[in-house]
Amino acid sequence: MASIEISNAVKSYGAVDVLHGIDLDIQDGEFIVLVGPSGCGKSTLLRMIAGLEDITSGAISIGGTVVNELQPKDRDIAMVFQSYALYPHMSVAENMSYALTLRKTAAGKNHRCHHQCRRNPWPDLPSRTAAKGPFGRAAPTRCHGARHCPQTTGLPV
Amino acid sequence: MNVSGNSPARKLVYWGSHYLMIGAFVVFALFPLYWLLKVSVTPNDILYTEGVRMWPSRTTWENYFFVLTQSNFPHYFLNSVIVAGTTAIVTTMVAAVTGYSFSRFAFRGKVIIVALMLITQMFPLVMLIAPIFKILAPLGLTDSLTGLIIVYTAFNVPFATFLMQSFFDGIPKDLEEAAMIDGNTRFQAFRRIILPLTLPGVAATLGFVFTAAWSELLFALMLVSSESASTFPVGLLSFVSKFSVDFGQMMAAGVLALIPACAFFLLIQRYLVQGLTAGAVKG
Numbered sequence: 001m002a003s004i005e006i007s008n009a010v011k012s013y014g015a016v017d018v019l020h021g022i023d024l025d026i027q028d029g030e031f032i033v034l035v036g037p038s039g040c041g042k043s044t045l046l047r048m049i050a051g052l053e054d055i056t057s058g059a060i061s062i063g064g065t066v067v068n069e070l071q072p073k074d075r076d077i078a079m080v081f082q083s084y085a086l087y088p089h090m091s092v093a094e095n096m097s098y099a100l101t102l103r104k105t106a107a108g109k110n111h112r113c114h115h116q117c118r119r120n121p122w123p124d125l126p127s128r129t130a131a132k133g134p135f136g137r138a139a140p141t142r143c144h145g146a147r148h149c150p151q152t153t154g155l156p157v
Numbered sequence: 158m159n160v161s162g163n164s165p166a167r168k169l170v171y172w173g174s175h176y177l178m179i180g181a182f183v184v185f186a187l188f189p190l191y192w193l194l195k196v197s198v199t200p201n202d203i204l205y206t207e208g209v210r211m212w213p214s215r216t217t218w219e220n221y222f223f224v225l226t227q228s229n230f231p232h233y234f235l236n237s238v239i240v241a242g243t244t245a246i247v248t249t250m251v252a253a254v255t256g257y258s259f260s261r262f263a264f265r266g267k268v269i270i271v272a273l274m275l276i277t278q279m280f281p282l283v284m285l286i287a288p289i290f291k292i293l294a295p296l297g298l299t300d301s302l303t304g305l306i307i308v309y310t311a312f313n314v315p316f317a318t319f320l321m322q323s324f325f326d327g328i329p330k331d332l333e334e335a336a337m338i339d340g341n342t343r344f345q346a347f348r349r350i351i352l353p354l355t356l357p358g359v360a361a362t363l364g365f366v367f368t369a370a371w372s373e374l375l376f377a378l379m380l381v382s383s384e385s386a387s388t389f390p391v392g393l394l395s396f397v398s399k400f401s402v403d404f405g406q407m408m409a410a411g412v413l414a415l416i417p418a419c420a421f422f423l424l425i426q427r428y429l430v431q432g433l434t435a436g437a438v439k440g
Contacts (some may be wrong), residue, residue, distance in 0.1 A: 051337075052334050052337070073338070073339070073340045079334075081335055083329060083331050085329065085332050087332060087335075087336070089353050089354060099338075099339035099340055103340055
């Protein structure tokens, strides 16, 4: 795990300011919930932390490193998408171990992460045919592939 | 379509008319092909004497033998395979990356590029032959297969791009974002996640461009003058001489020309099946 510091983060699309200077410190191991009406920028902030959106000004650092210019893959972060975003052409197990495979860890090489698969009774199902149940479980388990880092989750209430 | 709850008689009428209409369309679409085949196996001496019959009283393969051994057709055929195959592959590769950028990125000048690509599709090809000839001649690209490939690629890229863009639009953005967080660069995400899911689109684009280039006559006729660089649609014209048309041989050549197109579609048809992305995102 690692801490996140956000200092004066601003996001604007052209002339429209969306986030007007967010300051937020999240400690290691802390569990934070962002609440707000839809369109207020919760997901935008999450996506900025994950690196999917540019940071217009200000700084975001993860574990003491400023990550403004880092690619998502180099931030060592995990994210559960509200829509699950499972890769339809891979099985549930492949979906879960994909990040590990890319990181070339032993578990990824085995193509199966036993500890995580125990939670999922259908590791070999193609994710597109798996029912809603395995979907919901595969998406969060997949994301534990990141080693020691914050995990951002945009789940509906 | 929900017809349950109706009586069996109504069901019969419903499905009967359903298949009748499909059948009528299939017959309408395939009859010319059947006629092509029929004329190609009819011996020359009874082609005009028998009148209109569904199948000739005698059949022969001699038209095929002649086309394959006595004419330049195998050469034309090879030229067409080279031109259409290269055009299809190059066009699809260009269209895939262009379509992806149109689908995913907002960049300066995007509207202008899209407008320009649309404008290229607005003019009848006949208008453009003279200027294109003027451009290609000093470059030594007239009368060459390379020239044909360049022209075909240029004319097919805009449409293929829009086709590919619509397929990329159908793939949720979340998927490549998830892939990027999982440890891919954007290009790796494109290659490993997005492209496999777009295979139906890639196949459709390949097929469309291949058939377009395979059957193109106008440019092939105007830009190429020598036998050695002719494609098969031009070659087919050589069966029409000043005083007669050799229908038997022409049809035999036509049947042979159908083979690669059929083989190509047989090869890609399993990718044409849609619905691969169903269930990617919770819906």
